[in-house]
Amino acid sequence: MGIELVRIDDRLIHGQIVMAWCKTMPIERIVVIDDEVALDFIRKMLLETVAPPGINVTILNVTQGVESLKTDIFAEEKLLLLVTNPTTILKLVENGLEISKVNIGGMSFGQGKTPVTKAVSISDTDKRAFKELHEHGIDLQIQILPHDTPLDLMLEIN
């Protein structure tokens, strides 16, 4: 299976994904894994309609995500794995998904969140999940757009 990019972005498929990432990487399918979105009919429909032309979209809950990444149903495709938070990635990793790098694109500010950069704010839960991902040896890079210089998240949150 070719996972080209694993990205945390709570806006999921939006301008930066469509206009920047999908144009600089050979993405064939965007797989969104999120329990809330998987249940939200309107958001699901919207995400399916706003994907770049020629790129397929699959929206799964975490359980479905674990199952489909274990099997080979996307084996022939280059994937962009898109989630809203690091806890989802941790669940995937704990269930056997092998990745070496996570791109952190956008985690919006809100109550109970601490700003790390302009575009990335994290909660205590996020922080714990990031630390565990780091212990799994996974690189955690803040990088909004393809031409931005990646920033090591772990150096920013300690």
Added chain:
Amino acid sequence: MVGVVIVAHGSFASALLTTAEQIAGKQEQVVSLDFTMGENTADLQLRIREAVRGVDTGQGTIIFVDLLGGSPYQAAAIVAMQQPGIEMVSGVNVPMLLEILPARNDKLMNVTSAALNGGHDGIRNFDIMK
């Protein structure tokens, strides 16, 4: 009069309104919302809903957004799906706004199609021989 809400990435929405008003004159029942990096889309949805409430006098509202598929588009789409009397148009540009800002005492449907036509008509390849 049909209300207008402009929502876009960066400071495009407010700049666009300033630009349009420089030509069409000061406008009523028009609001611009700038979507900046780090803002929550749920908050943006709330701001759009409030803006619509502020400009709508019962004749409907058009929400203009910059980019098809972008966050302003998605937030506006959700608001437009949840309440009647809202149209949403993406790809907003200056000619589109100039076409409709002075002519909003019409049905929502007519103002929307005028906006689409005005927006398209403003995009041309300059060719002196034609």
